[in-house]
Amino acid sequence: MAKNVQHLSLYEQIKHHLLAEIELEHWKPHDKLPSENELTKQFSVSRITVKKAMSDLVEQGIIYRVQGKGTYVSAPDSGSAAGEAPIHPQETQSVALLLPFINNQHNALLLNGVESILSEAGYSLLFCNTENSIEKEERIIREMVERQVAGMIVYPVDGESYNREILQLTLDSFPLVVMDRYLRGIDTNCVCPDNLRGAQEGVNYLISLGHRNIGFLSTVITGTSSIEDRLAGYEKALAEHHIPIDRRYRYVDIELGEPKPIKEKIRDFLERNPELTAIFAINPGLGLQAIKVASEMGIRVPEDLSLIFFDDFEFSEFYTVRPTFISQEENVLGKEAAKLLISIMENPEQDTQKLFFPPKLIIRESTAKPGSGR
Known part of the structure; x- marks a missing residue:
């Protein structure tokens, strides 16, 4: 086959190899082709790659599958062996x-x-x-x-x-x-x-209201790009308004799923930083816990502490204080x-x-x- 396949993807190279073998009549109509496992070993690729190449040729009618037996070369005008119905791709994938x-x-x-x-x-x-x-x-x-x-x-x-x-x-x-x-x-x-942009917009809004001591509540950051980007957006907003980034105002290792420890951590965070006037939380779980803890401590939202978090939650319209939030659409x-x-x-x-x-x-x-x- 004269076509240069070096620039093609792996599955297309396998596909062109099979086509060439058929065109050269190394495999004749109704000859059985090597199995997917055999081709996987021959080309040192994954089974997914081989499966994709074979599926394309089935769709084109060049080869056909017989359930439980294998894959065969189609006859020029029949598309399948006599008495055997080819297995076509399902209409609904x-x-x-x-x-x-x-x-x-x-x-x-x-x-x-x-x-x-x-x-x-x-x-x-x-x-x-x-x-x-x-x-x-x-x-x-x-x-x-x-x-x-x-x-x-x-x-x-x-x-x-x-x-x-x-x-x-x-x-x-x-x-x-x-x-x-x-x-x-x-x-x-x-x-x-755009998590960075969303967090930056939320913190910018808090700053526009006059807040300077803004806390950041988060679950473990490392390894989760969305949370890493939200922290970056928080810090970018502060930096662009020449507000010092104070690491005491960051609480970033809170684990969800255990309400009592979370509440205790947030309470400790607020007690250690009484000068905070606003908090940006990375999700509704942390945001709602912050509202509950603040209420128990006699801190009023939003009069004493403003709060923004990512995402809405069900029935938020009926919450005592309807939260300001970043909608991810x-x-x-x-x-x-x-x-x-x-x-x-x-x-x-x-x-x-x-x-x-x-x-x-x-x-x-x-x-x-x-x-x-x-």
Whole structure:
């Protein structure tokens, strides 16, 4: 075959090799081809890469599969062996969505956005709950590859800075979009809120009200790009307004899931820093705990302490003090992640895309000028 394939991706090189062998009649109509395992060893690639090459040739009618027997060369005008019906790709292809949990409004809106676009495009959705476990996330990714899903959208678990299965999918040019946060050092397609910009906008608003002593509440930062970027946005806002960055005002190792210890930590934080007039929290869980602790300590929100956090929560409209928050526009993010994945599945040779969408500041009653109740 005269075509130069050196510049092609691995799966296309395998595909062109198989085509060349068939054109040269090294394999004749209805000859059985090597198995996926044999081709994987021959070309020193993953099974995903071989599977993709074979699937393309099946779609083109050049080869056909016989359930339980193997893959064969199609006859010039028949497309299959006599008496054997070729296995065509399913009319409805499946896409897997991996979320670390589904017990909050944020992830429910992401799920809804993804599903609405995939359904409209004719894809079925397989939802997988990784339970915020890297081990389970890796296992589910392997299972989805075995199920031959057409693509995947992955919301990485907290604290995840590296995932070997996501890296392998990327190296294999598997249709993949990482959503909500990204993994540094792995060049994947991703759709994320601009967390740095969102945090900066929130802190800028507090500064515009007259606040200078602004605290930052966070779970463990290292390894989670979204939290790292929110801290960077907080510090950038302070620096641009020439406000010293005081590390005493940062509490960044709070673990969720244990309400009593969290409340004790926040109480200790407020007692150690009585001069704080505002707090920026990275999520509703920490933000609501801060409001509760402040109330128990006789600190009024927003008269004595203003509060902003990322994301809304269910029934927030009925909360005693409706919180000011940074909306990530989750439904939009979910839709954009699904659109990008569909684009990748239909045009796998396109360049990697990293899409960042600006969050939106929603101003309500938990913020005011410092000392407004005096």
